[in-house]
Amino acid sequence: MSDADTSLSKPSLGKLFWVFLVMGATSIGGGVVAYLRTGLVVRQRWLDDVTFVELLSISQTLPGLNATNMSILVGDRLRGGMGALVATLGMCLPGASLMIAAGFLYGAGGDGPWSKAFLHGIAAGAVGLILVVLVQLGAKTLKTFADYVFVAATAVAVAFFKVPVPYALIVAGIVAIWWHRPRDKDVP
Amino acid sequence: MKQLWDLAGVFAYLSLLTIGGGMAAFPEMKELTVDTYHWVTFPELLHFYSLGQLAPGPNMMMVASIGVTVAHIPGALVALVAFFLPTGLLTFFIGRLWTHLATWRWRPAIQTGLGSVAVGLVLAGAIIMGRGAITQFFFGVIALAVFLLLWRTKINPAYPVVASGLIGMALHYFNIA
Numbered sequence: 001m002s003d004a005d006t007s008l009s010k011p012s013l014g015k016l017f018w019v020f021l022v023m024g025a026t027s028i029g030g031g032v033v034a035y036l037r038t039g040l041v042v043r044q045r046w047l048d049d050v051t052f053v054e055l056l057s058i059s060q061t062l063p064g065l066n067a068t069n070m071s072i073l074v075g076d077r078l079r080g081g082m083g084a085l086v087a088t089l090g091m092c093l094p095g096a097s098l099m100i101a102a103g104f105l106y107g108a109g110g111d112g113p114w115s116k117a118f119l120h121g122i123a124a125g126a127v128g129l130i131l132v133v134l135v136q137l138g139a140k141t142l143k144t145f146a147d148y149v150f151v152a153a154t155a156v157a158v159a160f161f162k163v164p165v166p167y168a169l170i171v172a173g174i175v176a177i178w179w180h181r182p183r184d185k186d187v188p
Numbered sequence: 189m190k191q192l193w194d195l196a197g198v199f200a201y202l203s204l205l206t207i208g209g210g211m212a213a214f215p216e217m218k219e220l221t222v223d224t225y226h227w228v229t230f231p232e233l234l235h236f237y238s239l240g241q242l243a244p245g246p247n248m249m250m251v252a253s254i255g256v257t258v259a260h261i262p263g264a265l266v267a268l269v270a271f272f273l274p275t276g277l278l279t280f281f282i283g284r285l286w287t288h289l290a291t292w293r294w295r296p297a298i299q300t301g302l303g304s305v306a307v308g309l310v311l312a313g314a315i316i317m318g319r320g321a322i323t324q325f326f327f328g329v330i331a332l333a334v335f336l337l338l339w340r341t342k343i344n345p346a347y348p349v350v351a352s353g354l355i356g357m358a359l360h361y362f363n364i365a
Contacts, residue, residue, distance in 0.1 A: 024245040028346045032246065058286050060306075061299050063207045064275030067246035072276055073283045084280055092272065095245030096252050100264045102239050103256025106232075114357060119235035121356020123320070124327035125349040126238040128334025130211055130314045135339060137208065137310060141303035150301075154308025158215050159315040165205050165216045169305060177301035182293035 010078055011046060013086050019044060020071055020090030032067040036074075046078055067091055150176045191259050192266050194225060199251055199270035206275065208306025210248035214313030227258045234320045242346055326359055 011019070019039060027035040033056065040047050047055075055077070059069035068088055075087030109115065142148055154172045157163040198220050205213040214237070221227045228236070233254075240250030248271065255267030289295055322328045334348045 095249035103253035117360030122353040124330040125352025155311035158312035
């Protein structure tokens with residue numbers, strides 16, 4: 001891949017942890033991918049764009065969140081297994097600490113009418129946010145009419161017929177993968 | 189102690205469903221944490237999820253809040269490790285393998301096929317979440333406004349989400365909701 005590209009430098013473990021910690025603390029409002037690209041490709045120059053997009057496509061295909069999957073893949077690329085570990089810890093530490101604190105605060109006073117009103121408001125806002133994520137994800141992923149059929153079938157089965165997600169995932173996944181199977185005409 | 193094992197089992201299982209994003213695991217998360225184990229109520233789950241969208245870093249750190257509710261700090265740590273370790277290991281090993289599969293003929297099929305199923309799972313999560321969060325007309329208006337704003341502009345999502353919370357308080361003040 002970029003092994004021949006000597007202009008890309010490899011950081012120390014401490015530096016790797018620090019850079020991911022900063023991204024983990026500042027990437028407020030989702031969209032971690034944009035922060036990752038700015039941090040890793042533009043500012044640190046640890047990755048080129050081709051590698052970044054390749055790692056991102058792996059992150060999106062595998063289970064797990066994009067932010068942590070990217071931390072693992074990038075950390076591994078730069079510093080092996082330990083790199084993957086410190087990058088992931090750095091990425092997770094700030095948000096995890098905040099949400100642990102939020103759990104305690106909620107237990108202490110989250111039932112008050114004002115905090116309930118606030119939380120109900122942000123829940124409605126979060127629905128708007130997830131719809132945008134959905135539209136963006138769909139625009140990137142869905143190419144043919146059949147893809148929209150797979151989306152609708154999966155969503156209706158899970159949300160309306162209460163089909164357990166693993167069954168939906170396996171059945172729809174196999175059908176969809178088979179539908180897109182490599183054809184003989186694709187052979188160069 | 190048994191609660192910690194339950195937490196570990198539930199969140200390890202949920203982590204494997206997060207294809208296409210954390211929202212894909214939301215339907216099963218609701219089923220398990222609310223209906224099966226009664227760790228949180230549905231409104232509490234929605235509140236934690238939404239707060240989690242305001243926290244920096246990966247957007248499912250709210251699993252730590254559920255862990256705290258069940259078993260304080262140990263609960264939070266167990267939930268976090270269970271939620272991130274299994275998929276983490278999977279990504280680590282498949283990530284090393286994946287580059288060797290660059291020319292594998294099934295790779296694009298898997299990527300496109302799983303992609304559309306993942307969008308379907310996120311949509312299911314959004315529907316289930318919407319049922320809980322959009323309980324009144326005004327909350328529907330808030331969701332729609334945030335959607336349009338984020339769809340049409342490039343502003344940081346944290347601002348409209350916090351603004352939604354303030355509007356929620358205003359609705360409460362005027363006794364509308």
